Amino acid sequence: MLNITKTAEGSALTIALEGRLDTTTAPDLEGVWKEASDGITELTIDLKTLDYISSAGLRVLLSMQKTMNKQGKMRVTNVSSDVMEVFEVTGFSDILTIE
Amino acid sequence: MEELRVTAKVENLDLVLDFLNTHLESMDCPMKAQMQLDIAVEELFVNIATYSYAPGTGDAVIRVEKDPSGGMVKITLIDKGVPYDPLAKEDPDVTLSAEERQIGGLGIFMVKKSVDDMYYEYKDGENRLTLCKKI
Numbered sequence: 001m002l003n004i005t006k007t008a009e010g011s012a013l014t015i016a017l018e019g020r021l022d023t024t025t026a027p028d029l030e031g032v033w034k035e036a037s038d039g040i041t042e043l044t045i046d047l048k049t050l051d052y053i054s055s056a057g058l059r060v061l062l063s064m065q066k067t068m069n070k071q072g073k074m075r076v077t078n079v080s081s082d083v084m085e086v087f088e089v090t091g092f093s094d095i096l097t098i099e
Numbered sequence: 100m101e102e103l104r105v106t107a108k109v110e111n112l113d114l115v116l117d118f119l120n121t122h123l124e125s126m127d128c129p130m131k132a133q134m135q136l137d138i139a140v141e142e143l144f145v146n147i148a149t150y151s152y153a154p155g156t157g158d159a160v161i162r163v164e165k166d167p168s169g170g171m172v173k174i175t176l177i178d179k180g181v182p183y184d185p186l187a188k189e190d191p192d193v194t195l196s197a198e199e200r201q202i203g204g205l206g207i208f209m210v211k212k213s214v215d216d217m218y219y220e221y222k223d224g225e226n227r228l229t230l231c232k233k234i
Contacts (some may be wrong), residue, residue: 014156023145024113025168054138055142055205055209059205062197082131090209095195095196
């Protein structure tokens with residue numbers, strides 16, 4: 001289960017994720033991002049209530065990061081220690097801007 | 100030992116993880132170890148579902164057992180698809196930047212980092228991959 005909440009303010013978008021970002025749910029986030037990404041220059045991904053991330057989830061975050069490298073900035077906030085450990089092991093802690 | 104047999108398709112991932120988590124919880128497995136084992140089993144099961152029997156389909160079996168000493172959980176994934184040793188794959192370079200990174204290739208690496216030991220064997224027409232983790 002993954003709940004995705006979008007909050008847009010002009011060209012700034014916050015996407016809050018709640019639950020699990022895995023093989024089953026990663027396509028949902030991909031779909032939401034595809035629809036919302038046009039013209040976004042500031043993207044915040046709030047992971048406060050994200051319990052779990054697998055490589056399928058990392059793939060979507062990487063693709064979002066690549067898009068934002070072209071059109072603006074992306075930051076990831078409120079990362080739990082479990083999710084942070086996954087980011088560290090995979091080198092994603094260096095790729096993402098984690099605040 | 101507990102065992103689940105399912106058709107190896109991605110739609111059954113939730114069934115597999117529910118089965119795994121139910122048994123890990125009954126073993127009082129700590130949350131963190133549980134999440135790491137979820138990550139490992141998700142990657143491996145999705146690999147089997149995607150590649151092992153392609154373009155056809157077949158079964159996957161997952162076994163969960165606790166070491167008699169109690170300090171170790173052992174998880175085995177079995178399929179009868181094409182012989183494939185995921186451990187033979189080279190680790191990705193995790194120091195590359197976002198632009199240089201390939202989308203993908205991280206799965207098995209995450210599995211290796213999530214467990215204490217793992218081994219692969221091909222026997223009697225079956226791929227058998229065993230994960231061991233201290234709990």
